[in-house]
Amino acid sequence: MPEGDDDHLFQKRRGEKRKLTATEDKHVGDPAAPEVLYAGEEPNMAVLRKHLADAPRYPIEALGSEWPYWTADAARSANAPVDYVAHSLLVSAAALIGNARWARLGGWFEPTALFGANVGGSGSGKSPAQDTVSDVIHAIERQMQADADMPQQMRAWKEKQHIAAIKMKLYEASVKKALKTGGPMPAYPDDAEPTPRPVPPRLLLDDVTPEKAQTLLAGMFRGGFSLHDELDDKFQSFTRYNSNSAKFWLQTYGGRTSKADRMSRDSASVEYLTCSMLGGIPPENLAPLLSARANDGLIPRFLWACPDDSIDTIEIVERPDAAVAVARLSRLASLPPDEDEDGRPKPVFVPVAREARRTLIEAAQRWRQQSRGHRGLYASALNKARGQALRIALVLELLEWSCTDDPEPPREISLRAIEAAAGLMETYYLPMARRVFGDADAPAEAHAAATLAGWIMERRPASFTVSDIRNRRIGGLRETQLIRTAIRILAQDGWLGSPEHDGSVGRPEERWFVNPGLFTTKH
Structure with a gap:
């Protein structure tokens, strides 16, 4: 039927x-x-x-001077609450920036990674709204791969492999001759070892095991983006693969060094293990999910968008120009990292402007005090809020820069960005966390x-x-x-x-x- x-x-x-x-x-x-x-x-x-608390309004003006217009138009085209588009944009921008930039306040550092969930039932518009942003991410990834000229890279790699094989044979022949004649042993050639096969540049990680993700991220300095239409499958994979799966994805939020020791293969070491995550969740799956993951530390790190289904009038509206969003967000994806003394890439640490520090510190102290009056997931969310605010502030700073012609990225996080990020946490993300967690506690x-x-x-x-x-x-x-x-x-x-x-x-x-x-x- x-x-x-x-x-x-x-x-x-x-x-x-x-x-x-x-x-x-x-x-x-x-x-x-x-x-x-x-x-x-x-x-x-x-x-x-x-038993939900009232849904707060998403303050899209926090996204800067230009992005609110694109966000509102994209939401109208999807016939969906603007929350889903704005939320997806924020998390996706964090994924594009990745390890190229970290936020810093004194000795406190935060990697640019965000976990986000769009909560909504069938017909809520969460999937088409998220698609307005995810389609841009896919377009950027395709452009990165086209610019990399993989056919040329493969030809050069095969040539090096061929030369390396010949040099290895010549070296082996020289060793045999030296052993036979008693002459001096030849020096081992530096370029006789096979080099790793070129891998197309990528942003997105599909439904991969933690082991595979670690291997991929070892070749992705900027970090990855675990993007899903439905997050249910991702959470189910935490038990499908192995007991350490949730622990691995939790590590990707922190940006710390990770080394996987393997019995039969070389270890895969990642200096800055970072990956953002975004996807949708049906409301009927929310309570069992939060209950099952209440104690592993993953859930409080998520930012939630769970608006009321308030779109009563269906409009036929074209999507805003994707080329505009692609051009802007591509600037984030191409931010150059710093280098250490050995020439290896490392993050550029962007400090909070002096005049903005007090605003963030006062907000952090306020959230910590509030956490003492709560228990469970919401208390944990309050304790994570200061780190999320600092991460969001850097993302907002760079989102605003992406709309300008300035070739130089910001060198500090401005008071405007700190106030906007603290406001987002105060008026939207923390009330939304309380709304989502309160729903989970309902009978x-x-x-x-x-x-x-x-x-x-x-x-x-x-x-x-x-x-x-x-x-x-x-x-x-x-x-x-x-x-x-x-x-x-x-x-x-x-x-x-x-x-x-x-x-x-x-x-x-x-x-x-x-x-x-x-x-x-x-x-």
């Missing part, structure tokens, strides 16, 4: 091969059928909120009732049974008892009316009628 076929949504039940009675057809298609009593004067719409019954209520508002059925919900696994609801509990909650809140026999042959089943006032009154 087509997903959107509402007219025949419940007309065919499992195991039934009979025509619907006229009464049933009326129940399915006519919102006015039959006379039913509903609790209260009007339905309680708060059940939709799953399963509240989640089920909210899921069922959301489906009712979206599909507007006149009536349904427990079997209808269970068999279609609406919103992931499968357990009969949980569905019945959700129905009772909605009945008490005036959403559903008194049940009656559904007219089917055999064991009678309760049929619940949806309050038509849900669709005729503006709530």
Whole structure:
């Protein structure tokens, strides 16, 4: 049956091969059928909120002087809340900068890596909104690979391999002659060893094992970007591969040196292990995810976007010019790193401007004090906020620079960027963390009732049974008892009316009628 076929949504039940009675057809298609009593004067719409705190507004003005316009246009084209685009842009920009720049305040350093999650159900627009940014990232990666001229690199590499093989044979022949004649041993040629095969430049890491990721990142000084449409698969991989998987991805947030010792191969050492992460999560998967990962330190490091599904009017709007975003963000991807005394790349450490230090320190102290009044994930998020604010400030500074003609990147993090980053944490990301973590603490019954209520508002059925919900696994609801509990909650809140026999042959089943006032009154 087509997903959107509402007219025949419940007309065919499992195991039934009979025509619907006229009464049933009326129940399915006519919102006015039959006379039913509903609790209260009007339905309680708060059940939709799953015990969520109010969603804060994303202050896109924090993105600088030019990016807010592109972000708003991209969100309109995706018919999605602007949160998803702005959030994806911030995390993606951090990934492009990577180890080319680190933020510094005195002896406190933060790598440019962010973990972000877009929380939203089917139809929320989170995927098309994220795609407006991820498509730009893919375009930048393709351009990097084209500029690298891999065919020419491969030809040069094969030539070196051929020369190295010949020199090795000549060396071996010289050694044999020296051993035979007693003459002096020849010097080992420096260029007789095979060199590593050229690897196309890349930004993105696919669904790879930690071992493979470590190997790839060893050749990616800037770091990587673990970009996913749905983060569920990434989190499931933490147990699919090995017990240290979560630990590895946690290390990629810190930018520290990592060395993987292997039995049969050379060790893969990464001087600055850094990788940003971004993806979507359906709200029904949020509670079990947060519960399963409550103690490994990964979840509090995520920044969350979980806006209300408030886009009521569908618009046909073209995406903003991708070439503009590609040109701007390519400047971030091409930022040159510094070099150490041995000529190896290292980050450029960008200090906080003197006049901006007090603002960040006061915010950090405020968040630390607030953390003492909380427990669990939100307390951990408050303790991570100062580091996130410093990282975000550097990203905002460079995002603003990307829109200018100035060839010289900023040499310090300005007061404007620090204030904007602290404001983002204070007014959006910390309230959003509390909203997300509060939802995770809500009872399963509240989640089920909210899921069922959301489906009712979206599909507007006149009536349904427990079997209808269970068999279609609406919103992931499968357990009969949980569905019945959700129905009772909605009945008490005036959403559903008194049940009656559904007219089917055999064991009678309760049929619940949806309050038509849900669709005729503006709530």
